[in-house]
Amino acid sequence: MKIDLTGKKAVVTGSTKGIGLGAAKGLAVCGATVVVNGRKQEDVEASIKAIRSEVPAADLIGFAGDLGTAEGCRTLIEAHPSCDILVNNVGIFGPEDFFETEDDQWMRFFEINVMSGVRLARAYLKGMADRKWGRVVFLGSETAFNIPADMIHYGMTKTACVSVARGLAKRMAGTGVTVNSVLPGPTLSGSVTDMFEEESEKTGKSFDEVAEEFVMENRPSSIIRRPATVEEVANMIVYACSMQASATTGASLRVDGGVIDSL
Template sequence: MKIDFEGRTAIVTGSSAGIGLAIVEGLAASGARVVLNGRSQASTDAALVAVAAVLPHADLVGFAGDLGSAEGCAALVAAHPRCDILVNNLGIYGPQDFFETPDAEWTRFFEINVMSGVRLTRAYLPGMEQQRWGRVVFISSESALNIPADMIHYGFTKTAMLSIARGLAKRMAGTGVTVNSVLPGPTLSDGMAEMLKAEVESSGRTIEAVAADFVLANRPSSIIRRAATVEEVANLVVYASSPQASATTGAALRVDGGVVDSI
């Protein structure tokens, strides 16, 4: 199978590091023109340099801006009005007990994790429908199904993505536009690496080994018994964005290492 995005423009939100950056690389390697997004100009520029070092001929452009607000989303659409492939990857997470999570934190998570995708999808879907081709992918999480007791406010936002993507897939029925969710499990992203840094330094073990222990301790239902790589997650996103995935829509596609205990 050869995936070819020649002539297609992709936008990946929250893509200056981690899973988002791996998605940028995967789409660019397959010929897409990719808009890379970071919150600051410095992080955006650094990510562009990092991708160019791996893919020197990639067609990349950066957009620095906070997409967790209506104004930020509007600025992106104004700067880049065309989008064939939209990957709603932007998201935040962090543990906090339900009884200690104030209204403002619920609202912050909702605005960034959910409404960024709602606003951008609402802006770009009409153009996709008009050209009779388009792809929208929401990056959800296995936490959408396995709601973490210590991150209920986070799990709720990831569950919301599943509802939105499924409903939008029905709304775009027969248009040639597909809308799907991708559900990563524990992934060895920059965030996880930073969280485990102290253990790696004190133990002298590799980050992969420490991450595997973390997965087994916190997600014992994992079948692969390790953290996924960001590239493994990106591979599924690239496929879901491809012409070859034309019959896949309204789906919650798991790349969770078998964490979710379901047939």
């Protein structure tokens, strides 16, 4: 299967590291013009440099801005009034006990993880429908279905992302625009990788041993019994954004290694 996105413009939020960076690179490999986003200009520039070191012909545009705010989203939309592909990846996570999680923390997670995608989809979907083609992907998580007791506020946002994606797919019925959510499980990105490296140095165990033990301790229902790589998750995102995925919409596409224990 050859995915060709030449002539398509993609906006990938939170794409300076981890899954977002992997998705931006994957879309660039397929020929799309990609808007790379992060909060800091230096991070955006570094990410563009990193992608071009592997994909010299990549057509990349940097946008520095905090999409966890209405103003940040508005600024992005003004700079890039239309796109063909929207990957709502930006998000934050972190454990915190329910009884210690104040209202402002709940709202912070909701604004960044959910409302960023809502605002951008609201701005871009009508144009996609007018052009009779478009792809929108919301980053969910296996925690959307397996709500973690130590991150209820986070799991709630991922359930919301899956719900919004499903509803928008129905709203865009018959337009040529697809809307899906992608559900990663434990993934080797960012702070997770750093945590495994620190544990490896401390215990003398190999990185792979530490990673596999973490998965089996914290996600014992995992079938692959290891974390996914960023590339494995990015591959699903790129496919969902492709011409070939034209009959896939309203779906929760799992890249969770089988963690979600259901048919």
